[in-house]
Structures are given as structure tokens and as C-alpha cells.
Amino acid sequence: MTGLEDVTLDFLGTGGGRFVMTTQRRRTAGIRLTQGETRVHIDPGPGALVFSNWAGLSPQKLNGLIITHCHPDHYTDAEVFIEAMTDGTRAKQGVLAATKSVLRGADGIGPSISGYHQGLVRNLIEMYEGTSFSVGDLGITATEAKHSDPYSVGLRISTSQGGIGYTSDTGYFSGVSDNYTDLRVLVLGTMWPRGNPIHIHLNTDEALRILEESRPKACILTHFGMRMLNAGPEKEARFLQEETGIPVVAAIDGMKAHISDEITLLSPRKSDPPITIDA
Ligand SMILES: [Zn+2]
Numbered sequence: 001m002t003g004l005e006d007v008t009l010d011f012l013g014t015g016g017g018r019f020v021m022t023t024q025r026r027r028t029a030g031i032r033l034t035q036g037e038t039r040v041h042i043d044p045g046p047g048a049l050v051f052s053n054w055a056g057l058s059p060q061k062l063n064g065l066i067i068t069h070c071h072p073d074h075y076t077d078a079e080v081f082i083e084a085m086t087d088g089t090r091a092k093q094g095v096l097a098a099t100k101s102v103l104r105g106a107d108g109i110g111p112s113i114s115g116y117h118q119g120l121v122r123n124l125i126e127m128y129e130g131t132s133f134s135v136g137d138l139g140i141t142a143t144e145a146k147h148s149d150p151y152s153v154g155l156r157i158s159t160s161q162g163g164i165g166y167t168s169d170t171g172y173f174s175g176v177s178d179n180y181t182d183l184r185v186l187v188l189g190t191m192w193p194r195g196n197p198i199h200i201h202l203n204t205d206e207a208l209r210i211l212e213e214s215r216p217k218a219c220i221l222t223h224f225g226m227r228m229l230n231a232g233p234e235k236e237a238r239f240l241q242e243e244t245g246i247p248v249v250a251a252i253d254g255m256k257a258h259i260s261d262e263i264t265l266l267s268p269r270k271s272d273p274p275i276t277i278d279a
């Protein structure tokens with residue numbers, strides 16, 4: 001794949017759900033995806049503004065903002081990011097892609113981005129399952145999710161380094177894995193550990209089913225709830241890797257996944273050696 005642009009995923013936050021969000025036991029700042037000059041932020045929850053700047057990933061350089069559903073661990077910093085992306089509201093630019101619940105409100109929740117802010121961007125996209133759009137050279141398709149916000153979606157993103165999938169928040173359902181076949185990396189929101197059934201989210205047992213069905217080249221777990229953090233996400237990742245033979249890592253706050261011919265994981269602690277995955 002030499003000559004193609006590298007792709008980077010910055011895990012600015014790896015926490016999920018109400019209790020991890022409100023305690024900030026893990027951050028809830030979302031994920032930054034970068035390919036060359038194209039920069040997209042996915043699910044900017046509480047802390048996204050602060051930790052983007054902390055990581056040197058200025059929201060002023062964003063070309064796109066994606067909100068997969070109307071829960072605060074995914075949307076709270078969206079309006080501030082829109083102001084940053086539009087040069088402090090002076091330039092009508094950038095893509096905002098979000099669900100109906102986020103943009104217009106639905107089923108008693110939302111909207112969570114004001115009409116004023118929606119009017120600032122150049123391209124406003126209301127995402128449903130199957131909606132496709134592009135940001136720079138990235139091709140993005142919204143995938144089906146089954147979550148308490150009925151308009152929730154996941155994502156499938158085609159990059160110069162292969163497909164990247166993001167389940168966002170969903171329960172397991174028959175056919176979920178069909179959205180995530182032939183991927184280089186699957187970012188799997190795994191809220192709770194093995195043996196802990198959880199409604200409208202995934203636990204490690206369901207993550208295992210999705211991995212066995214979709215067989216990505218590599219998998220990164222994120223969006224951890226309290227029970228997962230108590231059980232140890234690294235332990236759960238090791239279990240999934242042993243069961244499937246697919247490289248699986250548990251993200252930590254500030255981790256960078258650099259995707260080129262191989263995948264290199266860089267810890268925010270400079271003393272930690274990089275981990276290279278041949279995938
Ligand atoms: Zn969530």
C-alpha cells in the first residue's frame with residue numbers, strides 16, 4: 001500500500017455511558033480520524049474540546065463532524081466544534097452529519113444542535129441507515145444500529161488504508177455484522193465485560209460474535225462502561241484475540257492508531273513503547 005496516505009485514529013475518549021461520563025473515569029471526547037488534509041471528529045462528547053486541543057488536534061482544522069446519536073456522551077461539544085470548524089462562524093464550511101434525533105429531535109429526545117449552528121456549515125447531512133456521503137477523500141456510510149435512540153447509526157468509512165468500521169452504541173442483532181465485513185479495523189463499542197448481559201449495548205460475549213462474523217484484520221475496543229473498567233478492558237481484549245485469532249486491543253485515552261502498511265499504536269505516555277500490529 002506504499003504511496004497511499006496514512007490514516008490516523010486518535011482515541012481522545014474511551015469512556016461511555018452515564019456513570020463513566022459523569023465521573024470522567026475515562027474521557028468522553030470521541031475519536032478524531034485523519035487522512036492527509038482531511039480531518040473528521042466522530043462523537044464529540046464532554047471533554048472533546050479540551051482534549052482535542054490537549055492532543056494538538058485543533059478543532060479549527062476540522063472538515064467534518066459526525067454525531068451518531070442523541071446521547072450526551074456523543075454530542076455535547078458539537079456546537080463548539082461547529083464554531084471552530086467554520087472559522088468562528090465567519091466561513092460557511094465543513095460537513096455536519098448527524099441523525100434526525102440530533103438535528104430535529106425525535107421520540108422525546110433532542111434536538112441537540114441548534115438551528116443556528118446547523119446553518120453555519122456548508123453541508124448538512126441527516127443520516128439514516130444507508131446514507132452515504134464524503135468528507136474530502138473519505139467515503140462514509142451510516143450503518144444500522146439498535147439503541148435506545150431509535151435513529152442511532154454506526155459508521156463504515158472507506159479510507160486509503162482500507163475500511164474502518166465503528167459500531168457506536170448498538171445492541172447485538174441478527175445482521176449487525178454484515179455492515180462490518182472486509183474491514184481493516186473495526187472500532188467496537190464494548191460497554192460491559194463477559195457474562196454481563198446489557199440491553200441496547202454490546203458486552204464482550206456479543207463483541208465475540210461480531211468479530212467471528214465480520215472478521216476484520218484488527219479490532220480496537222472502546223466506549224467502556226463502569227463494569228468493563230472494573231473487569232479490565234485489556235483482559236477482555238486478550239480473551240477476544242485468543243478466541244478469534246484477530247489482533248484486538250483495548251483503547252486508552254489519548255491512544256493514537258497509525259494505519260499504514262502496518263498498524264502502530266502509540267500511547268500518550270511517551271515512555272510506553274509503540275505496539276505494531278501486522279494487519
Ligand atoms: Zn454512548
Ligand SMILES: [Zn+2]
Nearest residue numbers: 069071147169
Ligand atoms: Zn448511546
